[in-house]
Amino acid sequence: MQKNINYKEIKKFDKTASQWWNISGPFKTLHQINSTRFHYIAKCSNGLFGKKILDVGCGGGILTEKLAKSGAKVTGLDISATTLEIAKTHALHQELNILYLQETIEDHSSHNVNTYDVVTCMEVLEHVPNPQSIINACAKIIKKGGSVFFSTLNRTIKSWLLVIIISEYLLNLLPKGTHNFNKFITPAELLTWIDATTLEEQNIIGLYYNPLTKKCILTRNINTNYILHTQRKK
Known part of the structure; x- marks a missing residue:
């Protein structure tokens, strides 16, 4: 079965993998x-301490490390060996106990059903051939x-305008070609995929980033970046 991987995307991100922890580099916005x-x-998770968390498409570990520092038991999942080496090395220097695995979420879900308390899948869906496949796998684990x-x-x-024309x-702010507008996902599309799983929408919130002040806030406006919080049905 063909993997849900865009190898061109992996190759593109591998070119800048050494810059994941350069706060003034190509990943500074993250x-x-x-x-x-x-x-x-x-x-939304009522705290993270002691919880088992999976960070899907963890990249160099920017969010993964933050989750681990909260006292959670964190696994980071990515399919780029180059990026994972950066993540592992940085976590080691920070003395953080994070399990990093080179695996697709689909493969991971096949042997980790009902395993995690929290799953994060941030800025991943727009970079894969089949976003719904990732959502289905998250619902399993x-x-x-x-x-x-x-x-x-x-x-x-x-x-x-904001993400591609202005930011790139x-x-x-981002390397040119980071995003493909045709791969952007409307909330209606995402919720349709969610409805086909055991997950239920809890909240949807916009994320507004000001490149001049370098500040980020949550907003009710979801016409650019947004986060969807879901829970598995009891």
Whole structure:
């Protein structure tokens, strides 16, 4: 069976893998929005201490490490060996006990049913051939009552202007070609995929990042970046 992997995307991100922990480098925006995302996840999960968490598409471990520092038992999942080596090395230097695995979420779910208290899947769905396949796998590995978080980009004119034209081409906040507008996902599409699983929507919130102040806040406006909090049905 063909893997749910866009190898062109992996190759693209591997070119900048050494810069994952450069807070002024190509991943600086992720560093600047990290605390906002983390606090939302922690609040919706009623705390993270001692919980078993899976970070899907963990990359260099920016969110993964933040989750681990909260006292959670964290596994980071990615399919890029290059990126995972960066993540493992940085975690080692930070003296953090994180399990990093090179595996797709689909393969991981086949032997980890009902395993995790919390699953995070942040900025991943718009980079794979079949987003629904990832959502289905997340629904399998979460425990009953557990929370799954998906963050992605809405397919709107505003998101095209802000994320691609301004962020990638005018301000160089992201490497050019990071995003494909046609892969952006509307909330209606995401919720349709969610409805086909055992997951239920709990809350949807927008994420607003100001490149001038480098500040990130949560907002009711979901026409660009947004996070969906779901729970597995009891």
